[in-house]
Amino acid sequence: MYEKQLLLIPGPTMIPPRVLRAMSVPPMGHRSQKFSQVVKEVSENLKKVFQTKNDVYILTASGTGAMEAAVTNFVNPGDKVLVLVNGKFGDRFAKINKRYGVEVIRKDFELGKPADPKIVKEILLEDKGQEIKAVFVQQNETSTGILNNIKAIKEAMADHPALLIVDSISGMAVANFPVDEWGADVVVAGSQKAFMLPPGLAFISVSEKAWKVNETCKNYNFYFDLQAARKNLTKDTTPFTPATALILGLKESLNIILNEGLENIYKKQEKFKEMVREAVKALCLELLVKDEKSASPAITAIKVPDNIQWKDLNNILLNDFNVQIAGGQDDLKGKIFRIGHIGYVQDMDLLTAVAALEMALYKLGFIKELGIGVKACQQVILKHKEEA
Amino acid sequence: MYEKQLLLIPGPTMIPPRVLRAMSVPPMGHRSQKFSQVVKEVSENLKKVFQTKNDVYILTASGTGAMEAAVTNFVNPGDKVLVLVNGKFGDRFAKINKRYGVEVIRKDFELGKPADPKIVKEILLEDKGQEIKAVFVQQNETSTGILNNIKAIKEAMADHPALLIVDSISGMAVANFPVDEWGADVVVAGSQKAFMLPPGLAFISVSEKAWKVNETCKNYNFYFDLQAARKNLTKDTTPFTPATALILGLKESLNIILNEGLENIYKKQEKFKEMVREAVKALCLELLVKDEKSASPAITAIKVPDNIQWKDLNNILLNDFNVQIAGGQDDLKGKIFRIGHIGYVQDMDLLTAVAALEMALYKLGFIKELGIGVKACQQVILKHKEEA
Numbered sequence A, B: 001m002y003e004k005q006l007l008l009i010p011g012p013t014m015i016p017p018r019v020l021r022a023m024s025v026p027p028m029g030h031r032s033q034k035f036s037q038v039v040k041e042v043s044e045n046l047k048k049v050f051q052t053k054n055d056v057y058i059l060t061a062s063g064t065g066a067m068e069a070a071v072t073n074f075v076n077p078g079d080k081v082l083v084l085v086n087g088k089f090g091d092r093f094a095k096i097n098k099r100y101g102v103e104v105i106r107k108d109f110e111l112g113k114p115a116d117p118k119i120v121k122e123i124l125l126e127d128k129g130q131e132i133k134a135v136f137v138q139q140n141e142t143s144t145g146i147l148n149n150i151k152a153i154k155e156a157m158a159d160h161p162a163l164l165i166v167d168s169i170s171g172m173a174v175a176n177f178p179v180d181e182w183g184a185d186v187v188v189a190g191s192q193k194a195f196m197l198p199p200g201l202a203f204i205s206v207s208e209k210a211w212k213v214n215e216t217c218k219n220y221n222f223y224f225d226l227q228a229a230r231k232n233l234t235k236d237t238t239p240f241t242p243a244t245a246l247i248l249g250l251k252e253s254l255n256i257i258l259n260e261g262l263e264n265i266y267k268k269q270e271k272f273k274e275m276v277r278e279a280v281k282a283l284c285l286e287l288l289v290k291d292e293k294s295a296s297p298a299i300t301a302i303k304v305p306d307n308i309q310w311k312d313l314n315n316i317l318l319n320d321f322n323v324q325i326a327g328g329q330d331d332l333k334g335k336i337f338r339i340g341h342i343g344y345v346q347d348m349d350l351l352t353a354v355a356a357l358e359m360a361l362y363k364l365g366f367i368k369e370l371g372i373g374v375k376a377c378q379q380v381i382l383k384h385k386e387e388a
Helices: A017-021 A035-049 A062-071 A088-099 A117-126 A150-155 A208-217 A228-233 A244-260 A263-281 A308-322 A348-363 A372-386 B018-023 B033-050 B064-073 B089-100 B117-126 B148-158 B208-215 B225-232 B244-260 B262-282 B310-321 B347-364 B371-386
Strands: A058-062 A079-084 A105-109 A132-138 A163-167 A186-190 A199-204 A298-304 A335-341 B057-059 B080-085 B101-106 B132-138 B164-165 B184-191 B201-206 B299-303 B336-340
Touching: A017 B018, A017 B299, A035 A199, A035 A244, A058 A062, A058 A244, A062 A088, A062 A163, A062 B208, A079 A088, A079 A186, A079 B018, A088 A105, A088 A163, A088 B299, A105 A117, A117 A150, A117 B080, A150 A163, A163 B310, A163 B336, A163 B371, A186 A298, A186 B064, A199 A208, A199 B208, A208 A335, A244 A263, A244 B244, A263 A348, A263 A372, A308 A348, A308 B033, A335 A348, A335 B208, A348 A372, A372 B057, A372 B089, A372 B299, B018 B244, B033 B057, B033 B184, B033 B201, B057 B064, B057 B089, B064 B089, B064 B164, B064 B201, B080 B089, B080 B117, B089 B101, B089 B132, B089 B148, B089 B164, B101 B164, B117 B132, B132 B148, B132 B225, B148 B164, B164 B244, B201 B208, B201 B225, B201 B244, B201 B336, B208 B225, B208 B262, B244 B262, B262 B371, B310 B347, B336 B347, B347 B371
Parallel strands: A079 A105, A079 A132, A132 A163, A163 A186, B080 B101, B080 B132, B132 B164, B164 B184
Antiparallel strands: A058 A199, A186 A199, A298 A335, B057 B201, B184 B201, B299 B336
């Protein structure tokens, strides 16, 4: 059972055998020349995925560690920041800032709605004294399946000098994000999403503008001190012992990503989103995010129907069909469920998940007929084959 | 060449195939019941290795991250602490404290000498106002190969209320350290040493006394917030996505460690230390740590002879014999080299390393005769076989 579980949560995601093999080698000294060559190669390739000329630093931590680095290296206690919140991870940015005594202007958006650039514009226009030092936002909010429009948010910031700090942990290499072109100053990503690796690494890019701000920063953290990361990367190394095995896996997964090509990946992810959304509609379930453009290509959130318990649905999916999807988090527990479609996923995986979901809904009496969701998936698959 | 490199640096250390295989499996959801069972098992087994009844928390970070957690969760800015320094990692504890505005009383000990409990006693006796909130020390100082006497340091602290905070990153499961019996309040360990795993996980135990101090603490870090770790461990989980693959490996390596038995491991490590030290003496090289009792059973530091360059020695070891040992760090660069003997090492590995070292020294003209160091190793091996 366990070995063939279809894991469709929004991370950790499934891992290609090539990547597993790459990690499963005798260890290397982290200060050896051979390992430095690996650090050099992956750092260059990360820049390609981030579409940036700036350094991308590798942190041995979960994504939250890199979110903390994105706060403490660029904001001082007493500073004012704007945090856009579409769900749990926006809330986390607010919490981290508060932890460090940063004054948070928090803007929550309606459940299932993206961050509104107009509101960002209004808030920044009202900030005559330019006291807001940074705008924090998720590119992809994992908890609700929202894809924010980072380009539009940056445009809405106009001439305001605040840094744009983006959590793209579940967005990078899923949805297009040309970091330099769109002008994002600090961007965070994580290994266990589209990078098809186990959790344990996070990546962070820093613009020249952000480095200037960093110079005036108290830089509380020791472990997450990006100045140390910057200094060490000039020697193709890291300040502290990195998760060497994961970095060896990263080398392989970056090759997979760049060989497939970012444009092809973005297209594939749009197809996955379409497959799941069309199936959901066909099954008369309700999508949390109505607007197609704001719906995440990484994860689809679906409302739990009134007469069904998430727990029952999940038990059938897990026990009968060995399919693992995710429930809601915090306030959304029991109210939504989420199908992840990030990374090492293919059409037939999602078709399988939809088929399992159908059977579970059938067993629970929510639908009376089988095959409807699967058919919707099939139609999307064939449509995209024709277009290709 | 690469696959059969003999890696004898003080971490990352070599990894048993069983552990590599345990990590090399399809990923598990980190909030799944199955993964919680793993977290529960490894947490219980970590307590056995730490010889503590207190929780041991798993952090997804290098050891330095856990060192930072050991500062920020128990010390406030403006507090006074005593930091005992035998090398680079003692210095790091001082740096982390200073980063957070903690007033550091720094006591450096002579190169190659252990922390002197008498001096700890004197300093704490002079602290009439009991202003010193914590004493920081390495059990095993990786940079110089010193094993500090934690038991004696705790005894020297007598009735002083300061916390005893110990970095046992390269000491845990190498030298005996009954955390509860010796009264250490906060103890840090890391995956890439005796736990025979790649880098990326750190472990930290917290005493009841330390938790009481924690209540009065500002608890700056978000990612390293041990209150969150504590709360989550009651549900057999972690606050943030953990390095799942490494934790699956940890499950296996803890089984290996506990099956071998801590007492047997400590004995084996003492033998390794004896093998290397006797070989070094036989080769007329100079040990950095003269006192046998203060010499680390994890790593042996050796002075680079006057007429030899470390770089030349290292090149021969690496290129001719595929043996990787470590040089000195920071101020000790070029002045010492270090042979690690932690974790997945056996007698014959060290014998091989000594044989390679001999050949390198012979090539460099430092010795005129071969076999002397190897013979010393052989004698130690056979002596221990007889005693067993």
